Amino acid sequence: MSAPAADAPVAVVTGGARGIGLAIVRWFLDHGHRVALLDIDAETLAAAERELADGERVLAIVCDVALPAQVDPAIEQVAARFGRIDALVNNAGVAVFKPLLQTTYEEWARVLAVNLDGPFVCTQACTPHMRRYGGAVVNIASISGLRASTLRVAYGTSKAALMHLTRQQAVELGNLGIRVNAIAPGPVDTAMARAVHTPEIRAGYHDAIPLARYGTPEEIAAAVGFLCSPQAAYINGQVLAVDGGFDAAGIGLPALRQLPGN
Numbered sequence: 353m354s355a356p357a358a359d360a361p362v363a364v365v366t367g368g369a370r371g372i373g374l375a376i377v378r379w380f381l382d383h384g385h386r387v388a389l390l391d392i393d394a395e396t397l398a399a400a401e402r403e404l405a406d407g408e409r410v411l412a413i414v415c416d417v418a419l420p421a422q423v424d425p426a427i428e429q430v431a432a433r434f435g436r437i438d439a440l441v442n443n444a445g446v447a448v449f450k451p452l453l454q455t456t457y458e459e460w461a462r463v464l465a466v467n468l469d470g471p472f473v474c475t476q477a478c479t480p481h482m483r484r485y486g487g488a489v490v491n492i493a494s495i496s497g498l499r500a501s502t503l504r505v506a507y508g509t510s511k512a513a514l515m516h517l518t519r520q521q522a523v524e525l526g527n528l529g530i531r532v533n534a535i536a537p538g539p540v541d542t543a544m545a546r547a548v549h550t551p552e553i554r555a556g557y558h559d560a561i562p563l564a565r566y567g568t569p570e571e572i573a574a575a576v577g578f579l580c581s582p583q584a585a586y587i588n589g590q591v592l593a594v595d596g597g598f599d600a601a602g603i604g605l606p607a608l609r610q611l612p613g614n
Contacts (some may be wrong), residue, residue, distance in 0.1 A: 360409075362434040363580070364427070366390045366417050366474055367444030368536065369397040371542040376441050377571035379577045381409060386495040388430040390415040390423075390444070390474075417444045417470035418462075420477075437481040439580040442471035443492040445510075451502040460506045467510035468517065469474050475521055479530065486529035486578040490571075493534045495595050511536075515591050522589030531588040533579045538595025541566035562597035 367373040368389030377400075380387045381419040386409040391397040394414045401412040411433050415426040430437060446466045448459045471491050472517040478489075496504050497511030514534065539545065539557045545566065549557075558564050575594045578584055594601050 358435065360384060360386050361384045361438040362388065362430070362436050363439040363441065364390065364430055364437055364474070364478060365386045365441045365443055365562060366415075366470065367492075368441075369393055369400040369412075370464060370584040371544060372540060372572050373441075373443040373535070373568045374400055375573040376443060376576050377410075379438070379570075379573040380580075381406065383577060383581075385409070385439070386434050388413060388434070389410070390417065392416045392444070393599075398438040400577075409444070417442075417474055419464035420473050423470075423473045423477050423581065425476070427481070431481045437478050438485055440474060440478045440482070440487070440489045441492065441576055442474055442489065444470055445492065445494075449507070450505075451503060452505040456507055458595055460599070463506035464510050464513075467507070468513050471514060471517060475525075475532070479488075479525060479528065482530050487531075488584070489530060489532040490524070490576045490579050491515075491521075491522065491532070491534040492576075493536045493537050493591065495538045495593060495599055495610070498536055498591075498599050519589045521557065523564040526588050531579075533584075533589065534591045535572060535579070536591055536593045536595065536599075537567060537572050537574055538593070538598040539566045543569055553589060557598075560598060560601065561595070562601050565596065567594060567596060 363375050363385045365373055368377045369391035377387050377389055388411040390413050397412050404410050412576055414428045415422045446463055448463055475489055491514050492516045494511040496508040497515050518532055518534040525532055572594055
């Protein structure tokens with residue numbers, strides 16, 4: 353591969369070492385971007401960097417997105433290396449799946465810090481560099497931010513708040529030529545989901561989702577890529593559910609879908 357042009361666009365992807373984040377990184381690389389991966393897991397980040405094997409266009413930085421003292425120097429390192437930032441994908445996230453009354457304050461605070469404070473801090477850090485050329489921010493929310501469910505008091509609340517943060521950012525940063533949108537993935541077939549979703553849970557999701565399957569990380573990445581592309585130049589402040597119709601179906605009632613004629 354020839355060396356990239358000095359003005360090739362640059363994307364920053366948080367939580368970029370695995371799963372959906374790594375799929376997003378690959379989308380950007382496939383579409384001519386240089387990419388900075390930020391992730392708190394140094395070992396997994398190093399493995400992803402080796403797997404991508406593109407030292408010219410890939411920069412991997414260990415960073416806890418909830419801590420401005422780590423985010424600010426990380427973003428300055430990206431700007432120093434690549435000279436610009438055109439897209440930011442706030443993908444880093446954590447989840448605690450416990451009943452409300454069993455969720456500790458420390459667990460609540462950590463989920464909110466990563467899932468909500470992280471996008472706030474990272475977007476603030478990137479904005480001075482992005483405003484030079486314009487650009488796009490995509491926040492990875494969740495269908496759990498659109499519809500309440502058991503065991504998700506911290507996670508669902510953080511993602512609902514992230515959707516409103518997206519609108520707040522869009523209103524103000526749009527004046528600087530920076531568009532901000534959010535993706536709300538439904539169930540996605542990641543390694544983590546395969547590890548924690550029992551066959552019964554998977555069957556239940558298949559019954560509740562009109563497309564009767566999980567999404568793939570590549571499908572989420574394609575939606576993110578679109579929102580960061582010139583084809584989405586007039587889309588700002590929106591939340592796009594990429595969920596196979598899960599949210600649209602509401603409670604679902606699989607028995608109704610099995611009636612003759614359906």
